[in-house]
Amino acid sequence: MKETDLRVIKTKKALSSSLLQLLEQHLFQTITVNQICHNALVHRTTFYKHFYDKYDLLEYLFNQLTKAYFATDISDRLNHPFQTINDTINNKEDLQKVADFQQEDAEFNKVLKNVCIKIMNDDIKNNCDRIDVDGDIPNNLLFYIYGSLIEGFLHWIKDEKIDWPSEEIDKIFHKVINIKIK
Structure with missing residues (x-):
């Protein structure tokens, strides 16, 4: 087919x-x-x-919903992750409704986390030559650090009900992490 x-x-x-x-x-x-x-x-x-x-379908759905985000150049995603999310992810309110409803569903969250890790891992592997970071840091550690930091910021935004412009959140994000694009 x-x-x-x-x-x-x-x-x-x-x-x-x-x-x-x-x-x-x-x-x-x-x-x-x-x-x-x-x-x-x-x-x-x-x-x-x-x-x-249904797990395969959920993975497909997530890939479709994030396609525009991951099609954006990695420099935008690393330098302005929250602005890029804001600009590329459509129907954020609907997705937030789903995320809130599925919050306690371990299966849903496991699939979602695994898909995110796979996509980000592939993304950083494919672009590691463009990422400027201390040479002592292993490349395969980058996506764990970056991914967990993004996840931490998303939890912070949700739990603390942060309603700041994405540009301000990106500024704070870059004060916390030291990853740049060459």
Whole structure:
């Protein structure tokens, strides 16, 4: 099956939209493939032609939602991470609603964290020649540091109800971390 086939695109869009709707109302661990298919008006057999399971679909959904962010040049993402998130992630309110609802769902959070780690790891590996950091710091440690710092800032923003402009948050972020683009 070609990924550029319009039927494939429409089916994947219907299934991912269905999952996104269900995630606003049900914990991920309780959502079944049958529910996703019923909501999307897609047969189960068709679902399994495109995805292995609901975890694979969640990973696909997350990749689709963050595609514009990761398509942005790494210099923007490293130098202005929160401005870039603000500029590239659409429907942030809906996503925040899902994140808040799924907060206690360990399965959802595990999949999300693993996808983030994989994407960021690949991203930093592919761009390590452009990242200017002390030579004593191993390259494979960079994405752990960067990722955990981003996660820490996101928790801080949420927990402390920080409502600052993304530019101000980026300034503080750069005072904490010393990673630059060559």
